[in-house]
Amino acid sequence: MTVVNEPSPHPATEAPAEPLLDVRDLHVEFRLRDGVSQAVNGVSYAVRAGETLAVLGESGSGKSVTAQAIMGILDSPPGYVTAGQVRFQGRDLLTLGREERRKVRGAQMAMIFQDALSALNPVVSVGAQLGEMFEVHRGLSRKAARQRAIELMDRVRIPAAAQRVGDYPHQFSGGMRQRIMIAMAMALEPALIIADEPTTALDVTVQAQVMELLAELRRELDMGLILITHDLGVVADVADTIAVMYAGRIVENAPVHDLYRAPAHPYTRGLLDSIPRLDQKGQELYAIKGLPPNLMHIPPGCPFHPRCPRARDVCRVDRPPLYEVTDPGSVADAGGVGGGGRTSACHFWEETLDDE
Amino acid sequence: MTSEPILEVRDLVKHYPLTQGIVIKRQIGAVKAVDGVSFDLAPGETLGIVGESGCGKSTVAKLLVHLERPTRGRIFYRGEDISRLSGRALKAVRRNIQMVFQDPYTSLNPRMTVGDIIGEPYDIHPEVAPKGERRRKVQELLDVVGLNPEYINRYPHQFSGGQRQRIGIARGLALRPEIIVADEPVSALDVSVQAQVVNLLEKLQAEFDLSYVFIAHDLSVVRHISDRVAVMYLGRLVEVGTETEIYDHPTHPYTQALLSAVPVPNPEAREHRTRILLTGEVPSPANPPSGCRFRTRCWKARERCALEVPLLAVPAEFRDLPGPVAHDSACHFAEERDVVPSAGPTRPAGADGAGVRGESGDSGEVPGPQPPEPGAGSGEAPPEWGAGA
Numbered sequence: 001m002t003v004v005n006e007p008s009p010h011p012a013t014e015a016p017a018e019p020l021l022d023v024r025d026l027h028v029e030f031r032l033r034d035g036v037s038q039a040v041n042g043v044s045y046a047v048r049a050g051e052t053l054a055v056l057g058e059s060g061s062g063k064s065v066t067a068q069a070i071m072g073i074l075d076s077p078p079g080y081v082t083a084g085q086v087r088f089q090g091r092d093l094l095t096l097g098r099e100e101r102r103k104v105r106g107a108q109m110a111m112i113f114q115d116a117l118s119a120l121n122p123v124v125s126v127g128a129q130l131g132e133m134f135e136v137h138r139g140l141s142r143k144a145a146r147q148r149a150i151e152l153m154d155r156v157r158i159p160a161a162a163q164r165v166g167d168y169p170h171q172f173s174g175g176m177r178q179r180i181m182i183a184m185a186m187a188l189e190p191a192l193i194i195a196d197e198p199t200t201a202l203d204v205t206v207q208a209q210v211m212e213l214l215a216e217l218r219r220e221l222d223m224g225l226i227l228i229t230h231d232l233g234v235v236a237d238v239a240d241t242i243a244v245m246y247a248g249r250i251v252e253n254a255p256v257h258d259l260y261r262a263p264a265h266p267y268t269r270g271l272l273d274s275i276p277r278l279d280q281k282g283q284e285l286y287a288i289k290g291l292p293p294n295l296m297h298i299p300p301g302c303p304f305h306p307r308c309p310r311a312r313d314v315c316r317v318d319r320p321p322l323y324e325v326t327d328p329g330s331v332a333d334a335g336g337v338g339g340g341g342r343t344s345a346c347h348f349w350e351e352t353l354d355d356e
Numbered sequence: 357m358t359s360e361p362i363l364e365v366r367d368l369v370k371h372y373p374l375t376q377g378i379v380i381k382r383q384i385g386a387v388k389a390v391d392g393v394s395f396d397l398a399p400g401e402t403l404g405i406v407g408e409s410g411c412g413k414s415t416v417a418k419l420l421v422h423l424e425r426p427t428r429g430r431i432f433y434r435g436e437d438i439s440r441l442s443g444r445a446l447k448a449v450r451r452n453i454q455m456v457f458q459d460p461y462t463s464l465n466p467r468m469t470v471g472d473i474i475g476e477p478y479d480i481h482p483e484v485a486p487k488g489e490r491r492r493k494v495q496e497l498l499d500v501v502g503l504n505p506e507y508i509n510r511y512p513h514q515f516s517g518g519q520r521q522r523i524g525i526a527r528g529l530a531l532r533p534e535i536i537v538a539d540e541p542v543s544a545l546d547v548s549v550q551a552q553v554v555n556l557l558e559k560l561q562a563e564f565d566l567s568y569v570f571i572a573h574d575l576s577v578v579r580h581i582s583d584r585v586a587v588m589y590l591g592r593l594v595e596v597g598t599e600t601e602i603y604d605h606p607t608h609p610y611t612q613a614l615l616s617a618v619p620v621p622n623p624e625a626r627e628h629r630t631r632i633l634l635t636g637e638v639p640s641p642a643n644p645p646s647g648c649r650f651r652t653r654c655w656k657a658r659e660r661c662a663l664e665v666p667l668l669a670v671p672a673e674f675r676d677l678p679g680p681v682a683h684d685s686a687c688h689f690a691e692e693r694d695v696v697p698s699a700g701p702t703r704p705a706g707a708d709g710a711g712v713r714g715e716s717g718d719s720g721e722v723p724g725p726q727p728p729e730p731g732a733g734s735g736e737a738p739p740e741w742g743a744g745a
Contacts, residue, residue, distance in 0.1 A: 058546040058547065058548060059546055173637055174409075175637065176637075203408035203409055203573060204408070204573070204575070204614060204617045204618050204619075205408065205613060205614060205617045205633075205634045206408075206637075207617065207619070208617040208619075208631060208633055209633060209634075211619075212633065230546065230547060231619065232547070232621040233618065233619030233620055233621050234619045235621075236619065236620065236621045236622055236623045236625070236626065237619045237620075237623075237626050238626075239623075256623045257623050257624070260621065260622060260623050260624075270548065271547055271548060272621065274547055274548055274550070274551035275547060275551075275576065275621055276551075276554070276576040276577050276579065276580030276581075277576060277579070277580070278575060278576045278579060278603065278615070278618050278620055278696050278697075279603070279620070279696045279697065279698050281579055281580065281599055281600075282580055284555055284558065285551040285554055285555055285580065286551065287548065287551035287552040287555055288548040288551070288552075289552075291516050291518070291519075291549070292546075292548075
């Protein structure tokens, strides 16, 4: 595997204030019996307070592994962070000790998992699980913690919270369980919430309720939110900025309106074109050919080149850095002079952008 | 409908008994998974069935392929009632109605090779392929679904999710059926792979003249693939019509709520879309509400809804109207409402899987952008909009 230095996508001029979370050049690998899987290969992104960053990617793109590394809940072994920084509120989390990290986790950053049924303990009542946050981090008594648990359940609009506080996870429906997960994540009013596919297992009507609740709480508490998902529809509804991941790398970074209007990476364009539409019946769907790469054998050059309709010789050899994108049609970057925060890891981003 | 339906379903009912006691079991009730479903399927047609989890759509699929026996009701295949068949007669009919399952990871036996999995239907129906020809037939099928015929001796774990779903489809095709019942065939797949499998299903339909019953919860995929769509809620169909009738002119409040909740990949839509947020949860199918089953979550519900079961028929007020509003809708207070937000400008669809982009931007049917409705979208219950007839 060749090592290519990628320029940092965060020039010093960009941020007026220090972002809440600043991930820089993060590398994660899994050392498995049959080889080393390069799950994350130099991911950088930043989230400011009150901002929603959507991390978009297919399974195996490294989006969840990045989140686990940020939270410090990566299974190790086999997973190892081999390089990079996770700067949170001015400190590099990766240099902190176990005990210090544990204090950050839950209190200052929290995570919402996809599958609430397996993320909750099935033999402990939800009230006790919610209350545990206050007992451990705030030193409250069991009784006081239970009271806070009821308040939390009220806040995420679980009906008859006082009666249901002693119920077990299996006694709740999928949507209600996901509300409990949200309640648990926001219990200590953290500055950052990472939601890993929070609504993937839910029906559309319930999904709409849960996303609405999440957006409302985020506004109320002015939290930063990282939303990890593969659903381009959900992203369009809630995100401020989007980072598209492929084979452990960010291939495109853009404000939400710009990305959907004019994607600057062929992979993003392919994804947008391959979803069927609700408002009209289409002809044949555009399909990205081939399969995502095996992370033990990531193709040289641009990792997307075997599937890319635009691939040329240079793509097979040179790994594209994250180019800064100047987009004349951009909303955030009026006039297209650059500095709008758009980047694309494609040698031919200009053509991709212009292609209509 | 111009041609004779290939499949007619009439008042199909499936109740699962709820029992109490261990030694002496007493029936104390029933989960009414499917409770009076009727529809037709025309040859070469795709009927999409949509609904949320627990609405009974998968049970309908199992009843159609005879994995479950109906409690009541009839299924006619080419005019013949197949719901009470058994033995040899049933076996003959089953050849023509095959199924593709949702989960490509659990629906393939991990200890069988791909060749054995796809060839297994020939063991049950040896008249389709004599022993010596099976290997060649299986390789042909692999080729048809876009897999390398040399993979015949590999095992399922050596394939990705999308490839496994292709294997499941090949197995469904092995007996050259006329009808394929596909239960959530693409919902376990990634976006880019999902498009490949949807395209494959459409290609196969044209090639083998198949009729599909396509069951899914993803409303965009269903619109893409279906000619007609049936919306299901708590064991009953609430609205049935062509794809345009359902998506562009929905008249049942549940369909409207469902469509308005779908996230659309267009950030421009988020400011001016009306989202109908339903309150509460789907009631238990063991104890469904009286009258209209949707009334407990419906913002239009009145006394009549609790007393009278609305029939699935063209509502009286639309009966004489020409055009797409006049389609079956089981609501006493049916009203048309445009709820599907525009997904932005039409992107040209690609011509094939090789990454070539065609220049076929057809936007003939896009409904114009609707003016935003004041007040709606953030509240719990949307406001009343006209009381109907």
